Amino acid sequence: MTVRVATLGFPRIGTRRELKTALEQYWAGNSSADDLLSTAASLRASAWQRQKDLGAEIIPSNDFSLYDHVLDTSAMVGAVPAIYGNVQDKVDLGTYFAMARGFQTTSEECGCGHAHGAPQDVPAAEMTKWFDTNYHYLVPQFTADQTFRLASTKAVEEYHEAKALGIETRPVLLGPVSFLLLGKCDGPAFDRLDLLPALLPVYERVLNALRAEGADWVQIDEPCLVLDLPGNAGAAFKTAYNTLTTTVPDLKLMLATYFGALGDNQGIALSLPVHGLHVDLVRAPEQLASILEKARPDLLLSLGVVDGRNIWKADLNALLDHLEPLARQRDLILAPSCSLLHTPIDLERETDLDADVKSWLAFAVQKIEELHTLGRALNEGRGAVQATLAENAAALRARRSSAKINDPTVQARSADRNPALAQRRSPFPARRPLQQSKLRLPLYPTTTIGSFPQTPEVRKARADHARGELSSEAYEAFLREETARTIRWQEEIDLEVLVHGEFERNDMVQYFGEQLSGFAFTKHAWVQSYGSRYVRPPIIFGDVSRPKAMTVEWWEYAQSITSRPMKGMLTGPVTILNWSFVRDDQPRSETCRQIAFAIRDEVCDLEKAGCGIIQIDEAALREGLPLRRADWQSYLDWAVESFRISASGVQDATQIHTHMCYSEFNDIIAAIGAMDADVISIETARSRMELLDAFAAYRYPAEIGPGVYDIHSPRVPSVEEMVELLRAASKAISPDALWVNPDCGLKTRKWPETKAALINMVAAAHYMRP
Numbered sequence: 001m002t003v004r005v006a007t008l009g010f011p012r013i014g015t016r017r018e019l020k021t022a023l024e025q026y027w028a029g030n031s032s033a034d035d036l037l038s039t040a041a042s043l044r045a046s047a048w049q050r051q052k053d054l055g056a057e058i059i060p061s062n063d064f065s066l067y068d069h070v071l072d073t074s075a076m077v078g079a080v081p082a083i084y085g086n087v088q089d090k091v092d093l094g095t096y097f098a099m100a101r102g103f104q105t106t107s108e109e110c111g112c113g114h115a116h117g118a119p120q121d122v123p124a125a126e127m128t129k130w131f132d133t134n135y136h137y138l139v140p141q142f143t144a145d146q147t148f149r150l151a152s153t154k155a156v157e158e159y160h161e162a163k164a165l166g167i168e169t170r171p172v173l174l175g176p177v178s179f180l181l182l183g184k185c186d187g188p189a190f191d192r193l194d195l196l197p198a199l200l201p202v203y204e205r206v207l208n209a210l211r212a213e214g215a216d217w218v219q220i221d222e223p224c225l226v227l228d229l230p231g232n233a234g235a236a237f238k239t240a241y242n243t244l245t246t247t248v249p250d251l252k253l254m255l256a257t258y259f260g261a262l263g264d265n266q267g268i269a270l271s272l273p274v275h276g277l278h279v280d281l282v283r284a285p286e287q288l289a290s291i292l293e294k295a296r297p298d299l300l301l302s303l304g305v306v307d308g309r310n311i312w313k314a315d316l317n318a319l320l321d322h323l324e325p326l327a328r329q330r331d332l333i334l335a336p337s338c339s340l341l342h343t344p345i346d347l348e349r350e351t352d353l354d355a356d357v358k359s360w361l362a363f364a365v366q367k368i369e370e371l372h373t374l375g376r377a378l379n380e381g382r383g384a385v386q387a388t389l390a391e392n393a394a395a396l397r398a399r400r401s402s403a404k405i406n407d408p409t410v411q412a413r414s415a416d417r418n419p420a421l422a423q424r425r426s427p428f429p430a431r432r433p434l435q436q437s438k439l440r441l442p443l444y445p446t447t448t449i450g451s452f453p454q455t456p457e458v459r460k461a462r463a464d465h466a467r468g469e470l471s472s473e474a475y476e477a478f479l480r481e482e483t484a485r486t487i488r489w490q491e492e493i494d495l496e497v498l499v500h501g502e503f504e505r506n507d508m509v510q511y512f513g514e515q516l517s518g519f520a521f522t523k524h525a526w527v528q529s530y531g532s533r534y535v536r537p538p539i540i541f542g543d544v545s546r547p548k549a550m551t552v553e554w555w556e557y558a559q560s561i562t563s564r565p566m567k568g569m570l571t572g573p574v575t576i577l578n579w580s581f582v583r584d585d586q587p588r589s590e591t592c593r594q595i596a597f598a599i600r601d602e603v604c605d606l607e608k609a610g611c612g613i614i615q616i617d618e619a620a621l622r623e624g625l626p627l628r629r630a631d632w633q634s635y636l637d638w639a640v641e642s643f644r645i646s647a648s649g650v651q652d653a654t655q656i657h658t659h660m661c662y663s664e665f666n667d668i669i670a671a672i673g674a675m676d677a678d679v680i681s682i683e684t685a686r687s688r689m690e691l692l693d694a695f696a697a698y699r700y701p702a703e704i705g706p707g708v709y710d711i712h713s714p715r716v717p718s719v720e721e722m723v724e725l726l727r728a729a730s731k732a733i734s735p736d737a738l739w740v741n742p743d744c745g746l747k748t749r750k751w752p753e754t755k756a757a758l759i760n761m762v763a764a765a766h767y768m769r770p
């Protein structure tokens with residue numbers, strides 16, 4: 001029996017973030033479409049070659065994307081909402097980026113490649129989290145009478161491109177059922193799965209074209225198979241795969257599932273007439289036994305045994321113990337649990353990491369090496385890779401017994417089960433008047449979410465400082481100047497509650513990770529978050545504590561130069577946890593609690609310094625929700641408790657804000673209420689306030705700032721537009737509980753559009769006041 005090594009997807013961004021640079025240059029009008037496309041082609045070529053060199057035998061194509069693979073799928077099938085005005089055969093670059101980022105002729109994109117006669121002012125499509133990751137996709141939008149057409153042959157072109165380079169690939173497509181399920185209805189709700197018959201012919205054409213080019217196998221991703229599915233989904237999967245396997249008979253389909261167990265969908269998955277099935281055995285190792293028992297003997301199993309969602313070395317010897325008996329019985333494919341999109345590329349670039357910590361890690365490149373080692377051990381016997389296996393065992397042993405991991409003081413504090421720790425002194429109705437009389441804010445008070453534009457100058461100053469080319473004094477003076485200018489400007493346009501702008505922070509999670517014990521951080525380990533925006537998630541390897549105050553000095557400086565209230569600005573424990581690579585040797589809930597105590601101390605220190613409004617961002621609370629409803633409550637219990645531990649050390653008159661973006665709250669609104677924040681700001685602009693229905697229905701007790709300005713697009717919303725949104729909001733929520741703010745922080749924006757939009761926002765708030 002033979003074992004082969006596959007990857008399901010490789011990071012697109014390039015080891016030196018070449019894709020980011022190429023995109024941003026193109027959007028700024030500094031480079032041509034040809035420049036962008038040729039960078040993209042060379043990134044694909046080197047990713048294919050790299051994977052091949054590392055020993056991957058089945059290499060994906062069409063996993064690359066200029067922006068997002070779900071948007072690519074919408075383009076492939078011509079699911080382009082009418083507002084983008086594309087009626088041609090192909091979705092061109094201009095339309096593609098208009099959907100991704102919105103389009104305004106006055107904005108930066110002017111003159112670069114939008115279709116002739118394209119609309120001049122369109123908002124971007126809605127963006128949301130890809131399952132429980134920090135990757136965001138553009139939500140496909142369907143009308144009830146949606147038609148589909150083949151509008152992009154990218155998959156075929158990229159297969160061909162690899163072939164021309166001498167590399168045989170297995171093209172990847174997002175499967176039709178997941179594509180429909182991940183989308184939303186434009187207008188009154190209907191069953192998106194009803195669109196399947198209209199959609200399948202486009203998939204047939206693409207698959208036929210791939211077959212004609214010479215592809216033997218196609219990887220078709222149906223990650224929705226790990227979710228709780230609507231009752232008719234089983235039938236939809238059957239229709240889809242019966243149709244595709246009969247109409248494209250001699251092409252083999254590898255149906256890929258990941259991010260969890262098939263669970264109650266296992267029967268569906270195993271009944272489909274596909275030729276192979278990939279399952280995630282990192283998140284759900286327990287599913288292997290029943291899959292082996294029930295799978296057709298000729299079904300080629302692809303086992304996701306190396307974690308595509310985290311950066312720890314795999315336990316190769318333990319894996320071999322499980323895999324060896326299996327590999328004697330059937331042909332197998334070994335693969336990462338999911339696409340490597342969610343891991344950084346190459347550990348070897350991290351020359352400054354603590355040597356011990358580094359020896360415990362594997363990034364995308366190292367994970368393929370691990371798979372290659374496993375493959376050889378199974379095909380040739382462990383002896384063939386003895387030294388590598390011994391090294392792996394030694395590293396794992398060293399990690400388990402390392403003194404760097406354990407801090408008894410932290411463990412003792414976290415074990416304190418006193419419920420008062422997670423309880424404000426009084427309930428919200430008693431806190432509210434104390435806060436109101438202290439703050440004296442008008443109706444519809446205005447504020448922003450925290451960050452102001454992280455300009456190239458700010459980034460450069462930080463980089464120069466890190467390289468030792470700018471002294472700490474000069475760097476801090478520069479940051480103080482930026483902060484002061486931003487505060488003066490907020491006063492000038494008459495915002496009520498000010499922020500300092502977060503110029504000193506590289507990222508809202510990494511900044512804290514760099515100051516907390518138990519965390520390691522990287523220099524080059526970028527992971528795509530959306531489009532050209534990447535993050536370097538910190539690595540939590542040990543018990544977490546706060547050696548000293550992290551934000552108090554900057555807050556004190558900021559408050560010292562204004563008489564308006566200055567928000568203290570912190571990232572909450574659940575978000576730090578969810579946006580880090582988390583240790584896998586204790587429950588996540590335990591790590592979260594440790595972070596919560598560290599943040600609690602910071603909250604108390606801010607209050608002691610005189611801060612009356614403290615925002616604790618929990619942007620990632622919703623995305624951490626387990627994919628299966630049955631697992632929600634236990635997560636929400638510890639996540640909410642951790643937030644409350646962080647927020648509950650203060651007096652009643654101190655106003656605690658929290659902020660969340662991209663949050664579909666409908667299902668977890670009770671937990672949001674249970675966080676017991678005094679004010680919550682949320683993303684609502686792109687979904688046009690739909691979200692507020694949940695708050696209204698639940699009678700959310702505290703104050704709410706529904707975002708009126710979509711900050712993920714350079715587009716400037718008009719006063720009228722924001723007044724419209726506020727009117728809609730004031731129908732759902734009592735006006736005396738409403739705040740006026742953007743959807744999220746402004747770090748990704750440029751100053752001109754930020755200024756224009758916030759001036760409009762303040763005007764909209766003034767207009768609403770009686």
Ligand SMILES: Nc1nc2c(c(=O)[nH]1)N[C@@H](CNc1ccc(C(=O)N[C@@H](CCC(=O)N[C@@H](CCC(=O)N[C@@H](CCC(=O)O)C(=O)O)C(=O)O)C(=O)O)cc1)CN2
Nearest residue numbers: 134459460462463506507508509529532533534535579748
């Ligand atoms: N962790 C996290 N997840 C999140 C968010 C978030 O803010 N943080 N927001 C939501 C949306 N996602 C986002 C993710 C990233 C960014 C973002 O702006 N990322 C920046 C990088 C931020 C950063 O780490 N900046 C560093 C490094 C900047 C940099 O590239 N420096 C250059 C040098 C620049 C020079 O010399 O001029 C270099 O290192 O090469 C800094 O400011 O110090 C980017 O891609 O451009 C925004 C939103 C959801 N998830």
Ligand code: MET
Nearest residue numbers: 449450451617619745746
């Ligand atoms: C992704 S949530 C961002 C919150 C943070 N305070 C900011 O304004 O950037």
Ligand SMILES: [Zn+2]
Nearest residue numbers: 619661744745
């Ligand atoms: Zn946000």
